Amino acid sequence: MQGMMRAIAAVALCTIPLAARAEYRVREIGSFHIGGHEVVLEGLPKSQISFTAGMAPITVDPNGQFETGQMYVQYVKLAEPSAPLPILLWHGGGLSGVTWETKPDGKPGWQQFFLEHGYDTYVSDAVERGRASWSRYPEIYTSPPLFRTKREGWDIFRIGPADGWAQEPNARQAFEGTQFPISDYDQFAKQAIPRWATNDAATQAAYDAYVRKVCPCVIVVHSQGGNFGYTAALHNPDLVKALVLVEPSGAPDPAKADASAVKGIPHLVVWGDYLDRVPFWTPLVKANAAWRDAVNKAGGHVEWLELPKAGHHGNTHMLMMDRNSDAVAARVSDWLGQQKLTR
Amino acid sequence: MQGMMRAIAAVALCTIPLAARAEYRVREIGSFHIGGHEVVLEGLPKSQISFTAGMAPITVDPNGQFETGQMYVQYVKLAEPSAPLPILLWHGGGLSGVTWETKPDGKPGWQQFFLEHGYDTYVSDAVERGRASWSRYPEIYTSPPLFRTKREGWDIFRIGPADGWAQEPNARQAFEGTQFPISDYDQFAKQAIPRWATNDAATQAAYDAYVRKVCPCVIVVHSQGGNFGYTAALHNPDLVKALVLVEPSGAPDPAKADASAVKGIPHLVVWGDYLDRVPFWTPLVKANAAWRDAVNKAGGHVEWLELPKAGHHGNTHMLMMDRNSDAVAARVSDWLGQQKLTR
Numbered sequence: 001m002q003g004m005m006r007a008i009a010a011v012a013l014c015t016i017p018l019a020a021r022a023e024y025r026v027r028e029i030g031s032f033h034i035g036g037h038e039v040v041l042e043g044l045p046k047s048q049i050s051f052t053a054g055m056a057p058i059t060v061d062p063n064g065q066f067e068t069g070q071m072y073v074q075y076v077k078l079a080e081p082s083a084p085l086p087i088l089l090w091h092g093g094g095l096s097g098v099t100w101e102t103k104p105d106g107k108p109g110w111q112q113f114f115l116e117h118g119y120d121t122y123v124s125d126a127v128e129r130g131r132a133s134w135s136r137y138p139e140i141y142t143s144p145p146l147f148r149t150k151r152e153g154w155d156i157f158r159i160g161p162a163d164g165w166a167q168e169p170n171a172r173q174a175f176e177g178t179q180f181p182i183s184d185y186d187q188f189a190k191q192a193i194p195r196w197a198t199n200d201a202a203t204q205a206a207y208d209a210y211v212r213k214v215c216p217c218v219i220v221v222h223s224q225g226g227n228f229g230y231t232a233a234l235h236n237p238d239l240v241k242a243l244v245l246v247e248p249s250g251a252p253d254p255a256k257a258d259a260s261a262v263k264g265i266p267h268l269v270v271w272g273d274y275l276d277r278v279p280f281w282t283p284l285v286k287a288n289a290a291w292r293d294a295v296n297k298a299g300g301h302v303e304w305l306e307l308p309k310a311g312h313h314g315n316t317h318m319l320m321m322d323r324n325s326d327a328v329a330a331r332v333s334d335w336l337g338q339q340k341l342t343r
Numbered sequence: 344m345q346g347m348m349r350a351i352a353a354v355a356l357c358t359i360p361l362a363a364r365a366e367y368r369v370r371e372i373g374s375f376h377i378g379g380h381e382v383v384l385e386g387l388p389k390s391q392i393s394f395t396a397g398m399a400p401i402t403v404d405p406n407g408q409f410e411t412g413q414m415y416v417q418y419v420k421l422a423e424p425s426a427p428l429p430i431l432l433w434h435g436g437g438l439s440g441v442t443w444e445t446k447p448d449g450k451p452g453w454q455q456f457f458l459e460h461g462y463d464t465y466v467s468d469a470v471e472r473g474r475a476s477w478s479r480y481p482e483i484y485t486s487p488p489l490f491r492t493k494r495e496g497w498d499i500f501r502i503g504p505a506d507g508w509a510q511e512p513n514a515r516q517a518f519e520g521t522q523f524p525i526s527d528y529d530q531f532a533k534q535a536i537p538r539w540a541t542n543d544a545a546t547q548a549a550y551d552a553y554v555r556k557v558c559p560c561v562i563v564v565h566s567q568g569g570n571f572g573y574t575a576a577l578h579n580p581d582l583v584k585a586l587v588l589v590e591p592s593g594a595p596d597p598a599k600a601d602a603s604a605v606k607g608i609p610h611l612v613v614w615g616d617y618l619d620r621v622p623f624w625t626p627l628v629k630a631n632a633a634w635r636d637a638v639n640k641a642g643g644h645v646e647w648l649e650l651p652k653a654g655h656h657g658n659t660h661m662l663m664m665d666r667n668s669d670a671v672a673a674r675v676s677d678w679l680g681q682q683k684l685t686r
Contacts, residue, residue, distance in 0.1 A: 023422045026369050029455060030445035033533035040510075049489065049540050064492030065510060070533040072441070079366045096474050098415070102373035112372060130474040131439050133536045136490050146392065147479050149407030167383075167408060190376035190413040193476045197392050 022116045025079035034213060035127070035206030036070030039140055068140050071206040072097075072131035073124040073214075076111075082118030083336075085218050085241055089114075089123050090207070092223025092249065094148045094195045096130030097123040099222060103321045104184040104191070110220075110320045113329040122214060126228070127203040129193045137196075145194035150185070153192070157317040158274045158281070159185060175274050179314040179322035188321065200227075207232050215239035218336060222246045223317065230291065233262045242339050244332050245269045247317050251287045254294035263300035266339045267292070268332065270305045272315030272322075305331065365459045368422035377556060378470070378549030379413030382483055411483050414549040415440075415474035416467040416557075419454075425461030426679075428561050428584055432457075432466050433550070435566025435592070437491045437538045439473030440466040442565060446664045447531040448524040453563075453663045456672040465557060469571070470546040472536045480539075488537035493528070496535070500660040501617045501624070502528060518617050522657040522665035531664065547571055551578050558582035561679060565589045566660065573634065576605045585682050587675055588612045590660050594630045597637035606643035609682045610635075611675065613648045615658030615665075648674065 041063050048057035074097065075086075089111060091099040100111040100123050114121050125132040128141070135141050154165050154172070159180050164173035174182045207228045211217070216239050221229035226248020233240040234257055243265055252259075269288060275281050292302040307315050307328065315322050322328070384406050391400035417440065418429075432454060434442040443454040443466050457464050468475040471484070478484050497508050497515070502523050507516035517525045550571045554560070559582050564572035569591020576583040577600055586608055595602075612631060618624050635645040650658050650671065658665050665671070 023368050023370055025366050026458075027366055028451065029372075029419060029458065030451065031441060032445060032449070033441075033530065036533060038529065049486070060489060061492075062490065064494050065532075066490060066492065067529065067533045067535065074444070076372060096476075098374060098376075098474050101417070102375060106375070108371065108373065115369075115372065125474070130476075131441050131468070131534075131536075133439075133473075133533070136537075143392070146403060147405065147409060149404075149409065151407050186381065186410065187376065189408075190379060190410045190476070191474075192410065193474075194479075 024115055024118075027077045027079045029074075029076050031072065031074040031131075033070040033072055033132070035202075035209045036067050038065055039068045039135070040065050041136070041139055044139070062136070066135065066140070068135040069127055069202040069206060070132060071124055071127050071203070071210060072133075073122055073210055074131075075120065075122045075214075076115055077120045078115070078118065081120050083114075083120070085216055086120035086122055086214065087114050088210075088214070088217050088219045089121065090219065090221040090225035090229055091124070091126065091129075092225050092247075094146075094153075094192055094224075096125045096191065096193050098130070098191045099318075100320060103181075103325065104188040105181040105321075105323075107325075109325060110329050113326060114333070117333055119218075122217075124210065126225075127206050128196050128199050132206075134194075134196075141196050141198060143196055143198040145196055147194050148192050150189050153189065154185070155278065156280050158272065158278050159316055159318075161277060175277065175314070175316075177273075177314040178316060179324050180316045180318060181321075181323060188318070204228055204231055208235050211236045211239055216241050218242045218244070220244040220246065220332065221248065222320070223249045226250050226288070227252070230262075231257075233265050234258070237261050237265060240265050242336060243267045244335070245288070246319065247271060248288055249284050251291035253287075254290055259291065259294035259300065260298035262295055263298045265300070267295065267300070267302040268305060268335050269302060270319070270328070270332065271307060272317060272319045273308050273313055274316070303335070305335075307331075367458055367461075370420045370422045372417075372419050374415065374417040374474075376413040376415055376475070378545075378552045379410050381408055382411045382478070383408050384479070384482055387482070405479070409478065409483070411478040412470055412545040412549060413475060414467055414470050414546070414553060415476075416465055416553055417474075418463065418465045418557075419458055420463045421458070421461065424463045426457075426463070428559055429463035429465055429557065430457050431553075431557070431560050431562045432464065433562065433564040433568035433572055434467070434469065434472075435568050435590075437489075437496075437535055437567075439468045439534065439536050441473070441534045442661075443663060446524075446668065447527040447534070448664075448666075450668075452668060453672050456669060457676070460676055462561075465560075467553065469568075470549050471539050471542050475549075477537075477539075484539050484541060486539055486541045488539055490537050491535050493532050496532065497528070498621065499623050501615065501621050502659055502661075504620060518620065518657070518659075520616075520657040521659060522667050523659045523661060524664075524666060531661070543570075547574055550575050554579045554582055559584050561585045561587070563587040563589065563675065564591065565663070566592045569593050569631070570595070573605075576608050577601070580604050580608060583608050585679060586610045587678075588631070589662065590614060591631055592627050594634035596630075597633055602634065602637035602643065603641035605638055606641045608643070610638065610643070610645040611648060611678050612645060613662070613671070613675065614650060615660060615662045616651050616656055617659070646678070648678075650674075
């Protein structure tokens with residue numbers, strides 16, 4: 001109860017100016033890799049590699065033992081967290097944990113917000129991304145990686161209409177009223193990480209191991225993380241105490257998964273603006289609504305927060321990077337404060 | 344002067360037990376990408392990719408605009424740093440900034456050490472590694488990546504003799520007296536990141552931009568970071584106030600670089616044990632000694648710390664992960680305290 005009161009009180013802080021943001025006492029900043037296993041490569045040909053231009057090449061033997069399938073987790077543990085549970089922040093496709101850190105415009109993101117609001121925070125890089133590392137293909141991963149173009153991000157992240165895209169940054173026309181700092185769109189593009197279409201099972205296994213290691217907890221997922229988060233809750237219903245889904249790009253199929261298994265977990269699904277302007281999103285929202293209805297029909301608690309209807313206009317798919325990211329985080333923090341979370 | 348006294352006093356703390364380690368007040372945890380530029384791919388064929396097994400493939404167009412050549416930097420700024428300058432920790436080849444975080448045995452590493460000793464800390468992932476991301480080859484990067492086997496790491500990181508390697512973890516025979524926690528060697532292998540032999544110029548450019556953004560500073564480099572650190576000092580002699588080289592794998596050629604340019608920067612070069620057991624290291628140590636002699640002859644200050652001669656036995660190339668990592672960090676912290684560092 002005290003934790004709840006603190007969380008609710010903390011929400012009031014979110015509109016104070018940047019210079020006055022809170023300091024916090026830290027007990028430990030650390031990290032670990034979790035999940036994965038050894039794989040052995042044999043019979044591949046040796047190759048000649050020159051490490052420096054003009055230098056004689058050396059022979060490289062690609063055969064041997066490697067680790068694959070692990071993910072990376074970084075945590076900040078507060079000396080005296082006021083929130084009763086740690087918060088785990090899971091990124092979306094083609095990105096890494098950087099999603100939650102400082103925004104492309106240089107202002108503090110959601111990791112900093114939740115630290116200032118008394119949460120131990122965990123930020124991870126899923127299998128194949130960032131500090132999790134990646135593995136040789138096609139010998140270990142079975143397919144080639146995909147690299148997202150700036151134009152594709154502009155479209156599916158709902159920064160602007162397809163015909164608003166231009167190669168020149170200054171010529172781009174975003175959706176009217178967008179909260180995304182479009183002059184920093186190319187800075188955001190530096191965060192893009194290659195992805196594979198064939199690593200979902202390994203990624204889920206690592207996420208499940210991660211949940212078993214650090215939870216009970218609150219999990220906040222974004223985009224592609226939606227499916228991983230919903231499934232982690234199905235696999236570990238006693239460890240996930242609340243699930244916040246920020247623009248989840250997928251959801252379990254009610255015909256295949258048992259919605260009643262997660263009826264004890266409060267869910268909050270958060271949607272930004274312009275969903276009717278980008279057809280890509282229509283089936284994804286529909287899949288989430290179907291899972292929402294199935295969980296609620298089974299006696300669960302899935303809340304549906306459409307930000308424009310709640311007075312927050314102009315949010316993109318990357319709403320944790322939008323100019324009003326603190327206001328949206330405060331909505332999430334407020335909702336978490338309303339849940340009966342116990343350690 | 345007050346900063347120096349604090350730094351020296353802080354050294355005395357390093358032998359206190361883990362449970363009593365200091366908390367610290369944090370002003371901000373954040374990150375940014377720096378360096379790099381846009382590249383445009385054109386004329387590549389489209390491909391068909393199935394994102395989910397059994398689903399109809401979708402057409403992927405790999406052509407468009409991408410960012411390449413950027414690096415990733417994460418910082419922890421203390422509310423009241425007692426050290427007069429921030430410390431920048433640069434990793435070695437085939438690894439990422441994780442090198443400086445929690446050790447493979449789960450105990451705190453050098454990032455945590457320097458935070459507890461009052462330094463603002465910056466931990467980065469160089470171009471092509473970790474959260475810096477990487478680019479398509481051969482269209483953007485000109486060569487294929489290299490994946491280090493566990494056996495190669497065992498050898499060049501001087502964990503044990505070549506004939507001490509075994510596929511089975513329990514059968515491996517490390518050097519006698521090693522400080523490396525060999526039962527965690529496979530956990531360490533999860534930190535391995537693919538590398539390229541052809542990105543040195545882009546990497547140096549990003550490091551130089553990073554130095555210009557956040558320094559004056561102290562820089563601590565490891566292994567492959569040696570060349571990048573030495574060169575960053577040559578390029579920015581007024582911004583690098585001290586340079587600590589932990590087992591640097593290369594050094595500038597005194598016949599090609601002007602050693603007098605860095606005579607005002609105190610250098611500390613730190614070497615572990617078993618250097619005479621692994622022939623790979625002989626020419627690398629020699630190259631560093633030549634640069635040391637050239638800088639000192641030009642009136643500079645390069646100190647050479649061979650840990651076994653200073654009473655620290657059993658250190659590997661990964662000495663920031665060895666069991667006595669705090670004792671070695673204290674040596675570095677002590678040396679930094681002796682330098683006349685001003686903001």
